[in-house]
Structure formats: structure tokens, C-alpha cells
Amino acid sequence: xxxxxxxxxxxxxxxxxxxxxxxxxxxxxxxxxxxxxxxxxxxxxxxxxxxxxxxxxxxxxxxxxxxxxxxxxxxxxxxxxxxxxxxxxxxxxxxxxxxxxxxxxxxxxxxxxxxxxxxxxxxxxxxxxxxxxxxxxxxxxxxxxxxxxxxxxxxxxxxxxxxxxxxxxxxxxxxxxxxxxxxxxxxxxxxxxxxxxxxxxxxxxxxxxxxxxxxxxxxxxxxxxxxxxxxxxxxxxxxxxxxxxxxxxxxxxxxxxxxxxxxxxxxxxxxxxxxxxxxxxxxxxxxxxxxxxxxx
Amino acid sequence: xxxxxxxxxxxxxxxxxxxxxxxxxxxxxxxxxxxxxxxxxxxxxxxxxxxxxxxxxxxxxxxxxxxxxxxxxxxxxxxxxxxxxxxxxxxxxxxxxxxxxxxxxxxxxxxxxxxxxxxxxxxxxxxxxxxxxxxxxxxxxxxxxxxxxxxxxxxxxxxxxxxxxxxxxxxxxxxxxxxxxxxxxxxxxxxxxxxxxxxxxxxxxxxxxxxxxxxxxxxxxxxxxxxxxxxxxxxxxxxxxxxxxxxxxxxxxxxxxxxxxxxxxxxxxxxxxxxxxx
Numbered sequence: 001x002x003x004x005x006x007x008x009x010x011x012x013x014x015x016x017x018x019x020x021x022x023x024x025x026x027x028x029x030x031x032x033x034x035x036x037x038x039x040x041x042x043x044x045x046x047x048x049x050x051x052x053x054x055x056x057x058x059x060x061x062x063x064x065x066x067x068x069x070x071x072x073x074x075x076x077x078x079x080x081x082x083x084x085x086x087x088x089x090x091x092x093x094x095x096x097x098x099x100x101x102x103x104x105x106x107x108x109x110x111x112x113x114x115x116x117x118x119x120x121x122x123x124x125x126x127x128x129x130x131x132x133x134x135x136x137x138x139x140x141x142x143x144x145x146x147x148x149x150x151x152x153x154x155x156x157x158x159x160x161x162x163x164x165x166x167x168x169x170x171x172x173x174x175x176x177x178x179x180x181x182x183x184x185x186x187x188x189x190x191x192x193x194x195x196x197x198x199x200x201x202x203x204x205x206x207x208x209x210x211x212x213x214x215x216x217x218x219x220x221x222x223x224x225x226x227x228x229x230x231x232x233x234x235x236x237x238x239x240x241x242x243x244x245x246x247x248x249x250x251x252x253x254x255x256x257x258x259x260x261x262x263x264x265x266x267x268x269x270x271x272x273x274x275x276x277x278x279x280x281x282x283x284x285x286x287x288x289x290x291x292x293x294x295x296x
Numbered sequence: 297x298x299x300x301x302x303x304x305x306x307x308x309x310x311x312x313x314x315x316x317x318x319x320x321x322x323x324x325x326x327x328x329x330x331x332x333x334x335x336x337x338x339x340x341x342x343x344x345x346x347x348x349x350x351x352x353x354x355x356x357x358x359x360x361x362x363x364x365x366x367x368x369x370x371x372x373x374x375x376x377x378x379x380x381x382x383x384x385x386x387x388x389x390x391x392x393x394x395x396x397x398x399x400x401x402x403x404x405x406x407x408x409x410x411x412x413x414x415x416x417x418x419x420x421x422x423x424x425x426x427x428x429x430x431x432x433x434x435x436x437x438x439x440x441x442x443x444x445x446x447x448x449x450x451x452x453x454x455x456x457x458x459x460x461x462x463x464x465x466x467x468x469x470x471x472x473x474x475x476x477x478x479x480x481x482x483x484x485x486x487x488x489x490x491x492x493x494x495x496x497x498x499x500x501x502x503x504x505x506x507x508x509x510x511x512x513x514x515x516x517x518x519x520x521x522x523x524x525x526x527x528x529x530x531x532x533x534x535x536x537x538x539x540x541x542x543x544x545x546x547x548x549x550x551x552x553x554x555x556x557x558x559x560x561x562x563x564x565x566x567x568x569x570x571x572x573x574x
Contacts, residue, residue, distance in 0.1 A: 120439065153510050156458060158401065161451055162443065169495065170439055177435055201502050201574040207510035210503055214450065217502040217574075218495035221482045229434050229488035296482040296498075296574040 051234075051280035055188055057137060057272070059084035062186065064135050064179065066090050066117055066171070067142030069097035071247035072194065075268035076141060081107040088130070090115035090142075117142050117171030118163075127178035134186035137275065138179050140172035140193040145249055151210040161211045168215035173222045176237075184233055191230070192275050193223050195239040197288060202295040220286060220296065227284030238278040242267035243289040262289075341469060344368040344416050344460065346398050346452075347423030349377035351528035352475065355546040356422060361387050368411070370396035370423075398423045398452035399444075408459035415467035418553065419460050421453035421474040426530060432491045442492040449496035454503050457518075464516055472511070473553050474504050476520040476564060483573045501564055501574065508562030517561035521549040524567045540567075 057063065063080050067073040068089035077089045077100065086109045091097050094112045104110040113129075116122055117140075146164040150157035172193045176183075183189055198209060199216025220239055227237035244250060244258050245267040255261060270289035277287065286294045343360050347353040348369035357369045357380065367390065371377045374393045384391040396407055398421075425448045431441035453474045457464075464470055478484060480497025501520055508518035523546070525531055527539040548567035556563070564572045 153458065153507065154461075156454065158451060158455065162446070165442075165446060170442065173434075173437065173491070174439070177437060180435065199502075201498075201505050204502070204505050204509065207506040210454070210506055213506065214499035214502040217482070218446075218450075218499040221480070221485070221495040221498040222491055224482050224485050225488040225491050225494065226434065228485065 047281045054277050054279050056276035057083060057085060057188065060086065061136040061188060062086045062088070062134060063137045063139055064088040064090070064182075065139045065141055066115065066175065068112075069094075069100045071249055072242055072245060072264055072268055072271075073141040074099060074103070075264045076139060076272070077110060078103055079265070079268055079272060081110055085109060087111065088113055088135070090126070092116045117175065118166045120170075120174055123171075123174050123178045127182070130179070130182060132185075133182060135179055135182040136186040136188035137190045137192060138175060138183050139275075140175055140191075142171060143168050143194060143196075143249075145209070146211045146215075148209060148254070151208070151212065153207065153210065156210065161214075164211040164215045165218065168212070169219045169222060172219055173226070176226060180230075180235075183235055189235045190238065190275065190278060191223075191226065191235060192238045192240060192278070193219060194271065195220055195223075195241055195286065197241045197243065197294055199241075200286075200294045200296065217296075224284045231280065231283060234280060236278050236280055236283045238275065238283065239286040240271040240274045241286075241288050241294065242271055339468060340364065340366050341417040342366045342368065342415060342467070343418040343420055344370070344411075344463075345420045345422050346370050346396065346456065347372075348393075349373070349380045351530055352523055352526060352542055352546055352549075353422040354379055354383070355542040356420060356550070357383060357391060359543075359546050359550055361390050365390070365417075367391050368394055368416070370394045370398075370407070372397045398456065399447050401452075401455050404452075404455055404459045408463070411460070411463060413466075414463055416460055416463035417467040417469035418471045418473060419456060419464050420553075421456055421472075423452065424449050424475060424477075424530075426490070427492045427496075429490060432489070432493065434488065434491065437491065442496075445492045445496045446499065449493070450500045450503065453500055454507065457507060461511075461516075465514055470514075470516045471553065471556055472504075472507065472516060472518045473556065474500060474518075474520050475549070476501055476504075476522055478522045478524070478566065478572055481564075481572050481574065498574075505562050512558060512561055515558065517556050517558050519553065519556040519561065520564040521552050522564070522566050522572060523549055 063085050065073055065076050065087060068077045069091035077087055080087055088111050089100055090113045094114050100112060104112055113126060115126055144164055144167045146160050150160040176191050183191055196216045197203060198213045199220050201217055223237050223239055230237055244261050245264050246255055246261050247264050267289060274287040288294045343365055345353050345356050345367060348357045349371035357367045360367050369380055369391055371380060374395050380393060384393050394407060396403055425445060427441045427445035431438035457472050464472060477497045479490060479494045480501050482498055504518050504520055511518060525539050526542055526545040527536060528542055531539060545567060552565040552569060566572050
């Protein structure tokens with residue numbers, strides 16, 4: 001884990017550019033300080049009545065799902081297909097995704113696309129292919145856990161950190177960048193990322209999964225920024241969590257040690273209900289599977 | 297490796313025997329040794345500060361050495377660190393400059409080997425980069441910049457903690473502190489900006505909260521401090537009226553570090569002593 005020494009590291013930082021951001025940063029810090037002292041939150045944004053109305057996915061909605069070959073992604077595809085939606089189901093190796101292929105054979109609304117979310121060029125290519133086509137819900141589902149054994153203090157495996165970040169953080173934000181116009185052109189205008197309650201810093205009770213947890217805190221931060229960014233364009237950004245689910249994501253022997261483990265069909269249904277709840281007003285929220293809002 | 301405890305039965309028993317016997321001997325000898333030492337030399341606490349060549353790191357060095365602490369001050373290029381070198385000349389033996397680029401984990405390991413038997417009271421992860429605002433604008437995100445920001449701001453502090461864990465454990469104060477930023481507060485975000493910098497700080501906060509829980513049993517406390525907008529190169533170009541002086545920013549952070557203990561471990565402190573929400 002060695003990077004070449006870069007003597008010019010600071011020189012590429014354009015100070016004038018940074019100035020604008022830093023000015024906002026300083027102002028925000030000072031403003032936050034003042035509002036805290038005054039005991040009230042910052043001024044809420046103004047929303048039109050329609051911005052407060054939750055519009056659910058319905059027949060004809062178009063949904064792009066990453067990592068749709070198995071686990072929660074497959075469940076999303078299966079259950080959304082039952083609603084007569086049109087689905088772009090992506091996975092790294094469609095040839096091996098037999099369950100997804102069978103599902104697509106029974107549902108003409110499903111199109112399978114090859115996509116590795118860590119391959120940014122691959123994302124751009126897919127976006128080019130779908131240019132001009134509205135996508136109602138961009139569903140960033142693909143994610144990795146990184147392996148618990150790589151995330152133990154004292155023997156941390158640092159290269160794995162970057163793998164986890166690449167799939168769980170860079171993948172989702174890059175997808176949002178690439179498919180921004182498709183979502184903007186749609187009816188529902190939602191960019192949803194499957195996060196995890198493990199990403200809640202406030203809820204950490206035991207030390208574990210350093211990489212996975214920090215990737216989810218990081219993606220939460222990016223999506224909150226994106227929610228603020230896209231508000232003017234009426235694009236809704238949301239975070240949902242599945243809860244501990246019995247998929248390949250939680251391998252044995254861990255899976256059978258979690259008494260509260262949930263079935264993927266239940267977890268996906270819970271997230272779909274929460275995806276429907278998102279409006280422009282609550283954009284940027286972190287909805288747990290039980291409909292509560294998780295603390296950051 | 298944290299635990300060198302042998303796992304196999306016989307080995308383990310033998311090892312425990314050796315440890316308990318030598319522990320007993322040590323316990324008998326130690327009071328005499330400690331007493332003797334305390335008569336001659338008072339305990340001088342040590343702080344290791346990364347990125348000590350300028351800005352907040354330099355000011356941390358100045359203020360800790362003014363308190364009579366010993367500072368292991370690291371910088372990427374010590375030869376170019378004029379202010380730090382001047383400080384070291386003024387305080388021979390108390391300011392020790394070491395070459396360290398926190399992005400280079402081999403160098404971190406080499407430095408921790410060099411200091412293998414030195415207690416470090418406070419490991420102060422100060423080095424940080426902002427990644428350049430123009431690399432972090434949605435629709436034009438430059439992902440290579442993200443890797444670099446994550447490396448310096450997020451995992452280098454954890455790697456430092458891993459590498460210097462034994463040193464902190466062997467010290468009196470036993471503290472690991474990371475300079476975070478209120479920009480890392482997810483709940484505090486009200487304007488979209490600095491996607492990478494912000495998420496690197498949210499991510500490091502998460503790592504440090506885990507570390508706080510991990511090391512509590514060992515008596516090590518872990519904290520995060522926030523300088524507020526400060527007049528350093530990091531914020532170059534801003535009107536001075538918006539910025540706090542590095543002297544004040546560091547004095548405030550040191551006060552919060554002083555207040556860090558096992559009970560408050562895992563806290564993210566604003567410079568004024570309030571708690572920043574995640």
C-alpha cells in the first residue's frame with residue numbers, strides 16, 4: 001500500500017476555486033454556530049404542495065437496478081416486475097445470472113445489461129446507450145461487504161478499503177452523475193441508494209466492519225449533498241436500508257448467528273415501501289426498513 | 297499484530313507462566329525503579345503530530361512544546377519545513393522532526409519500528425488535504441482525487457493508530473486524536489459542496505468511533521476535534537475576517553483534547569467544546 005511521493009500534491013489545488021467553497025464552508029460553520037446558539041434550526045426550504053406528495057412506483061415506471069442478479073437486487077427486480085414496471089437489470093456477468101435470465105424470460109419488461117459499477121467507463125457507455133430515455137428510479141443496489149476478516153483492527157487490509165469504497169461509494173455517485181438527465185426527464189425522478197444501518201455513526205455499539213461502515217457513512221454524506229444539489233431540479237435522492245438479510249451478503253457462519261435475520265423478499269418489500277415514501281420535501285432522508293428515520 | 301498471545305494449549309500455558317512470573321518480578325522491582333526515576337526526571341509527555349510543518353500542525357507543535365511536552369513532529373519534507381526547523385533549534389531535544397508522508401504506509405511502519413519502545417501519550421492525526429474544490433463538483437467529479445483524499449484523511453489516521461497502538465498503550469495519557477472537520481457532519485450539511493472532502497471526514501469519524509469502542513478496554517481514549525475555519529494555507533484566499541487565528545484554533549482543540557477521557561471517548565468536538573452531530 002505505497003503510493004509514490006507526490007511533491008506537487010498541493011500545487012494542483014486551485015486556490016481561487018477552493019476559495020468559493022471554503023467561503024461557504026466558513027459561513028456555514030459560523031451560521032450553524034449562531035443558529036445553535038439561538039436554539040432553532042436553519043430556515044426550511046419552501047416546497048410547493050406537490051413536492052410534499054409521495055408518488056409511488058406504478059405500472060409503466062422505469063427502474064434501473066444495479067447488482068440485480070441475486071440477493072436484494074434480484075428481489076427488487078422480481079417484485080417490481082410484478083407491478084408491470086419496465087426494468088433495466090444490471091449485473092457484472094449476465095451469462096451466469098441464470099435466475100435473472102429466467103425472470104426476464106417470463107417478464108418482457110425486464111432488460112438485462114452488463115455493468116460493473118467499479119468500471120466508470122462501462123457506466124458512461126451504458127448511459128450513452130440509454131441517452132434520452134427517462135428513468136424514474138435509479139436504484140443503486142450493488143454493494144460489497146469487504147469480508148469481516150479484512151476489517152479487524154490490528155490486521156486491517158487496506159487495499160480492501162479501496163475496493164469497498166469503489167463499489168459502495170464511487171459506484172452510486174458515478175451512476176447518479178451518468179444517469180442524471182434520464183432521471184430528470186422522468187415522472188418520479190428518484191435516485192435511491194441501498195445504504196445500511198451499519199452506516200449510522202450514532203448507532204455504533206460494537207467495533208466491527210471498519211471498511212463497510214465507513215463506506216456507508218461516506219455514501220450517506222454524498223447522497224445528502226446530492227439531495228441538496230438536485231433539489232432545484234426536482235430530483236429526489238434517498239437512502240434506504242434492508243436490515244440484516246439472509247443473502248450471500250452475510251455468509252455463514254454469521255448468517256445463522258443473527259436471530260433477527262430477515263428474508264430477502266421481506267427486506268426488498270420494506271425498501272420498496274420506503275422508496276415510495278420519498279418526496280422532494282424529505283429528499284436526503286435515511287429510511288430504515290421499519291419506516292423509521294435513522295440518525296447519521 | 298496486536299496480540300502475540302500463542303493460541304495452542306501447551307504454548308499458552310507456558311507463556312502465561314512466563315508472563316506471570318516475570319510480571320511478579322517486575323511488580324517487585326518497579327516501585328523502586330519508578331521512584332528513582334521520578335526523583336531524577338519528571339515524566340515528559342510525548343505527542344506525535346502529523347503534518348507539523350505548517351498551519352495547525354505547526355501551531356500544535358508550538359503550543360505543546362511551550363507546555364514542556366516532547367513533540368515528534370512529522371512532515372513530508374523536513375528540509376523545506378523552515379518554521380518547524382527553527383522551532384526544533386529553539387527547543388533542542390523537545391522537538392524531534394521526522395520525515396513522514398502519511399500516504400506511504402511502509403514509511404509509517406518504519407517510523408513505528410524506530411520508536412518501538414517509546415511511549416506516545418497523544419497520537420495526533422493532524423495531516424489532511426481538501427482535494428481541491430474543482431475536483432469535487434457533481435457532474436465533473438474527479439475520482440482519482442477521491443482516492444487521494446480518502447487515503448490521507450480517512451485511512452492514514454487509522455493506519456497511524458494501528459502502527460503506534462503499542463506506543464500509546466505504553467504511555468500515561470493514552471489518547472488518539474484526529475483533526476476532523478464540521479464539514480464531516482452529515483446532519484450539518486445545508487449546501488452541496490466538497491463531496492470528497494466531506495465524505496472522507498464522515499468516513500474517518502465512523503472509523504474513529506469504532507476505534508474508540510475497540511480500545512476502551514485497553515484504557516485508550518479516542519477523540520475527534522474540529523478547528524473551525526482557520527487562517528492557514530488550507531483556507532487560503534478567504535477574507536481574514538471570516539477566519540480564526542491558528543493560535544486560538546489550536547488552543548481550543550488542545551483544551552478539548554485535555555478533556556478527552558475514557559468516558560468521553562468517541563466524541564466529535566466543536567472548538568467551543570460543544571458536540572458536533574454526526
